[in-house]
């Protein structure tokens with residue numbers, strides 16, 4: 253997937269985080285929450301998922317300004333039994349509420365071995381692997397999903413019913429970064445079509461149908477129509493499963509009742525999320541798990557390759573490599589995102605900071621004390637070198 257267009261320039265990671273944080277504070281998000289929101293958003297850009305990073309900042313903040321997202325919402329517990337938590341995000345920022353949910357789940361998973369949360373009344377909360385990577389950094393496995401605004405039809409239909417309902421999980425390894433599995437049940441995340449529309453470019457054939465159910469390469473027609481499911485009827489079935497876990501079981505809005513982030517500027521989204529957190533230590537010694545997953549990776553990488561293929565990649569590996577580059581060179585920010593953020597800065601009286609990377613490199617590469625977990629990750633990285641993509645950290649809170 254292209255992540256950098258000809259018209260994009262790079263911005264230092266630290267400056268991008270500060271920009272997002274300052275703007276969020278300007279719309280009444282408490283500073284601590286604004287920092288977490290900024291970290292989640294910029295991490296997506298760092299990890300090479302710009303469709304779910306700062307390109308969404310404008311719409312999140314406009315929805316706060318329109319009273320559709322509560323910038324100071326608390327996360328409330330509706331029910332609890334054992335390791336099960338039923339949570340209400342009270343229409344707060346999805347990223348912040350999801351992180352607060354994870355804060356509550358971690359001690360429960362340590363106690364019970366497994367902890368599960370449903371979260372209702374939430375919003376679009378970006379790239380799921382961000383939350384999964386946080387869990388992996390604590391030697392836990394988070395299986396995460398969400399429903400979303402209608403974008404895909406059931407197999408045979410041409411009316412949007414499901415969101416592109418993504419599924420994600422990250423698995424800690426002994427070599428630095430986690431194995432990161434994170435995908436929409438659509439053939440592509442809808443963010444790619446939104447990005448093509450913003451750039452005024454067509455989308456590849458096979459991604460979407462227009463409103464009449466005919467194949468289209470026109471991004472606007474695709475957004476008005478439906479995105480195709482991943483693998484036809486199998487993606488449909490998987491999307492339904494995730495809709496049941498994230499929407500039905502959570503008490504959130506279901507299918508077309510979920511509000512559109514871009515089109516419905518007069519109603520809340522009511523998204524639901526599903527988090528299942530496993531404490532690896534409840535199953536086996538963490539060191540044994542890591543040794544076994546490393547062995548699995550080695551086996552996969554050693555598979556005989558198809559003609560013309562130079563390397564078999566592990567899910568998350570290319571993203572880890574991209575993250576290393578983006579931390580050094582800054583994240584690509586396309587022209588339309590830059591002008592949206594410039595406008596937000598003017599409207600909110602905030603200094604525009606998405607300047608060229610040269611100005612911000614020192615801030616972006618400034619060394620910060622390593623957390624205990626990240627330090628372990630770095631130590632692990634030194635002792636193994638045969639899995640290049642995952643050897644140089646890149647999970648947990650991004651640098």
Ligand SMILES: NC(=O)c1ccc[n+]([C@@H]2O[C@H](COP(=O)([O-])OP(=O)(O)OC[C@H]3O[C@@H](n4cnc5c(N)ncnc54)[C@H](O)[C@@H]3O)[C@@H](O)[C@H]2O)c1
Nearest residue numbers: 378379380400416418432433434435436441565566567568
């Ligand atoms: N919040 C929401 O409502 C929502 C909805 C849809 C998608 N999303 C997010 O959009 C993002 C992108 O989703 P997507 O479906 O476009 O993902 P994608 O197609 O870019 O990647 C899917 C998975 O395949 C892996 N992968 C890709 N190429 C590979 C290769 N050659 N070898 C091995 N593994 C490989 C990736 O590491 C990833 O785990 C995700 O972060 C997802 O969470 C969010």
